[in-house]
Amino acid sequence: NLFFPFTDAHKKLLNQMIRSNPKLMSGPFALLVKNQKVLDFDNKRYFFNAKLKSDNQERPxxxxxxxxxxxxxxxxxxxxxxxxxxxxxxxxxxxxxxxxxxxxxxxxxxxxxxxxxxxxxxxxxxxxxxxxxxxxxxxxxxxxxxxxxxxxxxxxxxxxxxxxxxxxxxxxxxxxxxxxxxxxxPVSLKDMESLDPDYYKSLVWILENDITDIIEETFSVETDDYGEHKVINLIEGGKDIIVTEANKQDYVKKVVEYKLQTSVxxxxxxxxxxxxxxxxxxxxxxxxxxxxxxxxxGLPDIDVDDWKNNTTYVNYTATCKEVSYFWRAVRSFDAEERAKLLQFVTGTSKVPLNGFKELSGVNGVCKFSIHRDFGSSERLPSSHTCFNQLNLPPYESYETLRGSLLLAINEG
Missing domain, CATH: 3.90.1750.10 (Hect, E3 ligase catalytic domains)
Incomplete structure (x- = not known):
């Protein structure tokens, strides 16, 4: 009850102390790894590498x-x-x-x-x-x-x-x-998006709409591998159990688990x-x-100017205050935070060999894009990794935008 609130509240200070004296992680500060969200990546990596070195004997x-x-x-x-x-x-x-x-x-x-x-x-x-x-x-x-x-x-x-x-x-x-x-x-529905965008959309539709008398799915999936047709039950006797409004949440969970984990x-x-x-x-x-x-x-080598020059805008323009707040925030981020932002929007930290102009999506080359989110500005930014699309609410101030962005990429 005390440890988690205390470490969450003093996250910045604790990380700074470790950076100035990494050996603290060999002593009582090692306890901080119990709260994964507190330590920054560089401090975790230092602790991790020190642990690996400690089990290294001679190296023939x-x-x-x-x-x-x-x-x-x-x-x-x-x-x-x-x-x-x-x-x-x-x-x-x-x-x-x-x-x-x-x-x-x-x-x-x-x-x-x-x-x-x-x-x-x-x-x-x-x-x-x-x-x-x-x-x-x-x-x-x-x-x-x-x-x-x-x-x-x-x-x-x-x-x-x-x-x-x-x-x-x-x-x-x-x-x-x-x-x-x-x-x-555990895997989540969002993880399906980059693997099969159309299937992901159909599962989201099932969750967001009343499916009574509309769909005729069962708790099973069909596969067709090199001409061999199979029906695979998601639960025992699944091919005989109809998906209903009452059990659709469980169905979506089972489908996602099968597609992302059980099948491989x-x-x-x-x-x-x-x-x-x-x-x-x-x-x-x-x-x-x-x-x-x-x-x-490894941390990607991100050129912010190249990133900015190869970004498109939907319902924003390059001169909007929100867009200028966004790029100001990106420039204020350290290498790890920029990498996490790239992961959040594109699904991976990889920068194409020839820069952001070659960023790819579900339909080939697909530039990084920032779309205005017309919902409440209380919302966090969200993304569609198949299209390298960031949905950015129109935040009133730079501080709010930067804070919301960091919260989304670290917790979202």
Missing amino acids: KLPITVRREQVFLDSYRALFFKTNDEIKNSKLEITFKGESGVDAGGVTREWYQVLSRQMFNPDYALFLPVPSDKTTFHPNRTSALNPEHLSFFKFIGMIIGKAIRDQCFLDCHFSREVYKNILGR KEQMDNFLVGFYALISKDLITIFDEQELELLIS
């Missing part, structure tokens, strides 16, 4: 030679059959076949980048890009096409865990529910076995799903 070298064009398969064969402790405690020494170079860390960092891109090679059938962003990936429900798919998922989990331990970043971005799975958090449970279970072998679940859960993406992929 583990030499690996890979062909650049076959880096995924060569790395899998070299590492998958090693013990968890061998992988966890070793210092990798990477050689790209036919390329001279001494690995003093730089070659390993490059190997992580090249390997992470090959995870998504469509020939392996492990992941599919989400419709709203071709650079963000979700596990492929039909990955069993590849007979090695489960051991490949376990290997990918291990590689991500190892990269985090080695403090190397990966060039990979997953859909929100993958990060939630790693953290053991085998794949994610193997992924998590590999990941948790290198990083304990207790330790990783100090982060939320946005922070976990930043931990794996």
